[in-house]
Amino acid sequence: MKCERPAAPLWACRIAPAIQALLCARGAERDPARAELWRLLHAALYASLRAQAGRVAPVSREDLEDIASTKALELLLQAEGKLWSVEGYSPLEVAAFLARVARNGLVDLARRRGREAPPPEDADAWERAVTEAGPAESDPLERASTEEFFSAFKECVAALTPRARKVWMQRVVLDRPSREAAGALGLTVANVDVMAQRAREALTACMAAKGHRVAGLDPRMFVLLWTQSDPASWTGAETGTE
Amino acid sequence: MSEREHHLGDARCADLVLDLAGDAYRDRDLSHAAQCAACASRLRAHVSASFHARAHQPGAVLVLPESRTVGTWRGLVACLLATAAAVVVATVFWPRALDRAPTPATHWLATPSEGTLVRAGETMDPRLVAGFGAYARRDLAAADRELGAARASDGAEVARRLYLAHVKLLRNDPQAALALLRSLDYTDLPAAVSRDAVRLLAQALRAEGEVASADSLDRALARSPEWAPILP
Numbered sequence: 001m002k003c004e005r006p007a008a009p010l011w012a013c014r015i016a017p018a019i020q021a022l023l024c025a026r027g028a029e030r031d032p033a034r035a036e037l038w039r040l041l042h043a044a045l046y047a048s049l050r051a052q053a054g055r056v057a058p059v060s061r062e063d064l065e066d067i068a069s070t071k072a073l074e075l076l077l078q079a080e081g082k083l084w085s086v087e088g089y090s091p092l093e094v095a096a097f098l099a100r101v102a103r104n105g106l107v108d109l110a111r112r113r114g115r116e117a118p119p120p121e122d123a124d125a126w127e128r129a130v131t132e133a134g135p136a137e138s139d140p141l142e143r144a145s146t147e148e149f150f151s152a153f154k155e156c157v158a159a160l161t162p163r164a165r166k167v168w169m170q171r172v173v174l175d176r177p178s179r180e181a182a183g184a185l186g187l188t189v190a191n192v193d194v195m196a197q198r199a200r201e202a203l204t205a206c207m208a209a210k211g212h213r214v215a216g217l218d219p220r221m222f223v224l225l226w227t228q229s230d231p232a233s234w235t236g237a238e239t240g241t242e
Numbered sequence: 243m244s245e246r247e248h249h250l251g252d253a254r255c256a257d258l259v260l261d262l263a264g265d266a267y268r269d270r271d272l273s274h275a276a277q278c279a280a281c282a283s284r285l286r287a288h289v290s291a292s293f294h295a296r297a298h299q300p301g302a303v304l305v306l307p308e309s310r311t312v313g314t315w316r317g318l319v320a321c322l323l324a325t326a327a328a329v330v331v332a333t334v335f336w337p338r339a340l341d342r343a344p345t346p347a348t349h350w351l352a353t354p355s356e357g358t359l360v361r362a363g364e365t366m367d368p369r370l371v372a373g374f375g376a377y378a379r380r381d382l383a384a385a386d387r388e389l390g391a392a393r394a395s396d397g398a399e400v401a402r403r404l405y406l407a408h409v410k411l412l413r414n415d416p417q418a419a420l421a422l423l424r425s426l427d428y429t430d431l432p433a434a435v436s437r438d439a440v441r442l443l444a445q446a447l448r449a450e451g452e453v454a455s456a457d458s459l460d461r462a463l464a465r466s467p468e469w470a471p472i473l474p
Contacts, residue, residue, distance in 0.1 A: 009253035010262035042295035047256035065294040174290040180297050186434030188397055219282035223275045226289060
């Protein structure tokens with residue numbers, strides 16, 4: 001199956017092999033195969049949902065994630081039951097199919113809520129608005145000060161206990177709901193909220209001591225954090241201290 | 243590549259999150275995102291959604307226990323055998339068994355730490371505190387008494403029922419344990435005790451003669467990774 005960028009997203013090329021792997025898996029092999037297809041479908045659907053969200057109806061991030069989960073599960077079950085196959089379809093067709101599934105999910109949600117919004121006249125308006133939102137790319141001077149800031153920030157994050165760091169990553173960096181973070185980390189919701197607030201305060205104090213003011217987490221800082229740390233360390237139930 | 247193409251669209255963010263992009267594409271995309279707030283925001287949304295995907299991974303849904311009707315005849319036979327065995331055990335050991343000390347191999351639930359089960363500003367019923375304390379000391383009679391009488395709500399109530407169910411099981415009252423365990427919302431349990439709760443449910447079901455259901459839960463536990471929640 002040909003999958004050259006930018007003709008089709010890479011995930012569209014991986015879905016057929018992932019379905020095949022799941023159908024061929026036996027016994028204990030099924031769980032990882034299922035997990036892999038789930039990961040692919042969820043990410044693909046979320047991308048398709050985000051790309052179309054503004055054209056169908058006003059939705060929140062949580063709405064998009066919930067629709068992605070629902071539709072990914074439907075497709076996963078259909079694939080496992082051999083009711084859905086992408087055999088013989090090109091990656092572009094697979095991507096287009098998932099886009100239709102995503103759009104249907106958005107339309108269903110809008111209907112349920114009874115406030116479907118008309119699509120904008122210019123179909124690319126929403127995408128362009130999202131792309132162009134926020135400040136433009138930074139200049140070299142800003143980049144230098146960002147690197148200095150980031151270096152200090154990393155030190156302060158490293159000074160948090162492992163458990164506080166995970167809570168902070170999930171609640172503040174990724175903006176995951178307290179309940180979900182609590183479930184992932186084996187904590188209560190109240191505990192997560194308290195720990196996230198304390199982590200914020202500790203980081204602010206630490207950064208202040210280094211001569212920096214922290215006013216929220218710039219999304220560009222998130223990219224640096226994400227690329228320079230192991231995302232696996234952002235979650236997990238092991239909550240002891242190092 | 244034009245400036246418009248350089249920005250990260252949602253499809254490319256998904257490729258990055260799935261780690262499908264080759265090193266060259268990945269480095270170029272990430273160094274762009276590190277300087278472009280809009281692309282960084284979009285990428286962050288995709289990374290965040292991947293955590294949602296992990297939290298809602300169908301390990302929790304797809305390891306559903308098998309239908310109870312599948313093993314009906316086996317269940318009936320097992321139920322008869324279990325009943326017969328229970329009669330023998332009850333005849334020989336009753337009433338000594340009621341408050342027997344737990345075996346050294348008993349797996350105890352992690353005790354909730356003080357203040358973690360109630361909202362800030364709220365206080366926990368002293369009987370609940372006493373009940374958890376008794377459970378931590380392995381004082382089953384006191385734990386049964388205090389947890390049974392305690393008043394709680396929300397997460398504290400869930401914890402009360404779960405720990406009381408374990409105490410009931412250890413005190414050879416699987417019927418009461420099963421009722422408590424069946425009243426739990428398994429989607430709402432903290433990950434630290436979620437699978438333990440399912441293990442207890444399997445024990446209670448087995449003790450009550452619902453062997454097929456217990457087997458099904460045990461198989462689901464054995465087949466799934468330790469982090470995967472199971473919905474009975």
